[in-house]
Amino acid sequence: MNTAIYPGSFDPITLGHLNLIKRASSTFERVIVCVMRNGGKSPLFTPDERLDQVKRVTAKFSNVEVDSYDGLVADYARERGARVVIRGLRALSDYEKECMMALVNKKLNPGLETLFLAADEKYMYHSSSGAKELARFGADLRQWCPWEIIGELEERIRSVR
Numbered sequence: 001m002n003t004a005i006y007p008g009s010f011d012p013i014t015l016g017h018l019n020l021i022k023r024a025s026s027t028f029e030r031v032i033v034c035v036m037r038n039g040g041k042s043p044l045f046t047p048d049e050r051l052d053q054v055k056r057v058t059a060k061f062s063n064v065e066v067d068s069y070d071g072l073v074a075d076y077a078r079e080r081g082a083r084v085v086i087r088g089l090r091a092l093s094d095y096e097k098e099c100m101m102a103l104v105n106k107k108l109n110p111g112l113e114t115l116f117l118a119a120d121e122k123y124m125y126h127s128s129s130g131a132k133e134l135a136r137f138g139a140d141l142r143q144w145c146p147w148e149i150i151g152e153l154e155e156r157i158r159s160v161r
């Protein structure tokens with residue numbers, strides 16, 4: 001089966017991530033969105049909370065599965081029998097980091113191709129960190145995050161203040 005993996009921290013999932021998932025789901029037979037549990041950043045949401053959020057937000061896509069993993073993307077892809085990893089490119093600043101990651105993944109799993117999708121122009125400047133920053137200042141998040149998670153983002157930001 002033509003399967004692609006879309007790994008990320010999704011802390012939290014934004015409309016930019018969702019746009020990539022939608023486009024990948026119309027290109028591949030199956031897309032596995034994988035919430036990576038081992039991010040070095042100190043996340044706002046626990047891996048299980050992020051997993052649950054991504055599941056709720058992507059429930060409308062019948063060929064999208066959501067999972068989480070503590071380990072390397074290269075190993076996860078091998079376990080799931082996937083040969084394509086999807087990543088997004090917004091600005092030039094994403095390029096260097098993403099290219100390095102693609103090369104490392106290829107070294108670890110030579111059968112794995114990284115496919116970059118250019119960010120949609122509407123979501124070029126969307127990021128999880130941007131959404132959190134806006135939430136801190138009480139901005140309207142409807143243009144940034146899926147409606148299903150806005151309440152919990154606002155609530156969590158309030159509780160960590």
Ligand code: ADP
Binds near residue numbers: 007015016020088
């Ligand atoms: P990571 O911590 O692995 O970078 P993120 O959740 O921040 O995880 O992002 C996952 C992937 O989605 C990355 O390839 C990132 O470049 C991409 N991405 C994030 N935001 C957008 C966006 N607005 N448009 C397109 N791609 C995006």
